[in-house]
Amino acid sequence: MVGENTNHELLDALDPERSPLLPDRHPTTDLFVCDIFDAAPKGDMASMEHPIFSLSTKPDRRVRRYEHGHAWIEITPSVKGLATVHDRDVLIYCISQTIAALNEGKPVSKRLRLRAYDVLTATNRLTDGRGYDGLKAALERLLGTKIVTNITTGNREELDGFGLINSFKLVRQTREGRMQELEIELSDWVFNAIRAKEVLTLHRDYFRLRKPLERRMYELARKHCGTQAEWRIHLERLQKKCGSNSTLKEFRRLVGTIIAQDMEHQHFPDYSVSFDDDMVVFRNRVTMPALMRSAAAGREDEAALSLAPDTFDRARAVAGGYDVQWLYEQWQEFWCMNGKPELKNPDAAFIGFCKARAEKYPLPR
Structure with missing residues (x-):
């Protein structure tokens, strides 16, 4: 079985006082005159609703199919594994920058030219060699993950197989091999969602959540609870929507750990999380704009x-x-x-x- 949050569980056990949030790796003293943070992070609603990204910290090579009502989606990994919840950061950055350009009346296209350092900084990633290596690996998994679905974005149904991105290219690298600029071409599925503005704003602490399951739970709460007072979902249903491969007993334990940490630290963005028998309850903290x-x-x-x-x-x-x-x-x-x-x-x-x-x-x- 592919592990979910295994490394984080071990580190929590070794250091019980460890914060459930990653440190803010790139604090800025002037938040209001800042280039790369201008665009609030935004996720497309289709992939917030459906379990496209892997929760695993190890290569996940399972072919998965998710069905809900008339909607279905089949996701096939490459040999390098499915794109992960953390790989999604790259897409969030691309979506955020494109939406910001649309809001300013600028022309947009599927092809974006970006500074690698900006992507790493805006998504709270390391900017040393590990950060650049991780970015390259994320791009490879995003490109290699193939999707067939009848889920529409921008009122368009794409039944052909497609990747989360169509291509990427490292435009310029340093002598040490570290990328400086890159080009990413988004898939029609993602770009249709952007043009239709089928996106939701995410809290910036999303990028500080350590555990993939926490990030996935936040996405679902943001999509389904939104600005309502609360949203309840049965544990078994939550497991399906998260795309978890754990047993239900193990999934309950993982969610219970997140709830216990939120009760202690109140770190979960925008919503508190609790159990009510077999229901998981998300309550609005009223922290959204x-x-x-x-x-x-x-x-x-x-x-x-x-x-x-x-x-x-x-x-x-x-x-x-x-x-x-x-x-x-x-x-x-x-x-x-x-x-x-x-x-x-x-x-x-x-x-x-x-x-x-x-x-x-x-x-x-």
Whole structure:
């Protein structure tokens, strides 16, 4: 049986005081004038709903088929194994950058040219040789994992076999062989979801969750609970939606460990997790941006960050033609996704954000 979270269980046993979250490997002192963190992390809803990615920490070469109602999906690995939940980070980064470009009215395509360092930093990965080797291995698994499904994205059904990405290319490398730039071409299935904006914003601490099962549980909670007060799912059903290969008894133990750690550390993003007999209960911590809660509830909530009335006039002077209300919403979402850090001068921070956005992404005149 392919192991799930085996290494993490061993490390937890060796160090009971270990935080369930990875350290923030790339803290920034200026969260609001920052290039690579501009785009809030976003996942496509189709792969958040269905168990496409492996939970294993070892090569998973099982062919899996998942059926739910009329929907079905079959996933076939390459010799290097199925793409993992951690490999999904690369897709999240690509989706986030493309959605940000769409929101700014920029043309987008399936082919993205990226700095490898930015991908590693934005997804909280190591930036030493291990990080670059891991990125290359992730790209190989994403390319090698083949999917056949009748699940639509962007109202299009792709019945041909396809990969999660169509291709990747290392554009430039250092003398030591470390990649600097890369090109990734997304599959039509993923790109259709992006163009239709069938995506959901993820908490940035998603990239700090150590265990693949925790990440998968968060994706499902984000998809099904959303901004509701709570979401309940039977343990056996959760196991199926997670794509776990464990026995039900072992799966209960793994989920129970996550629940116990969340009760102690309250580390699970956006939602608390608990058991109610054979039901797993996710309860909204109300940490998502006020903007998202307002839209879901059909009402206007009090702004999470209040600004002086003349701040918007000052912002317009540096915003290069952008709608400052839209910029305010983007800024507020970014603030929430980074844990609502204390700001000594929110008005100055917002004006700095507007100026940086206008300078980096100038609107056509």
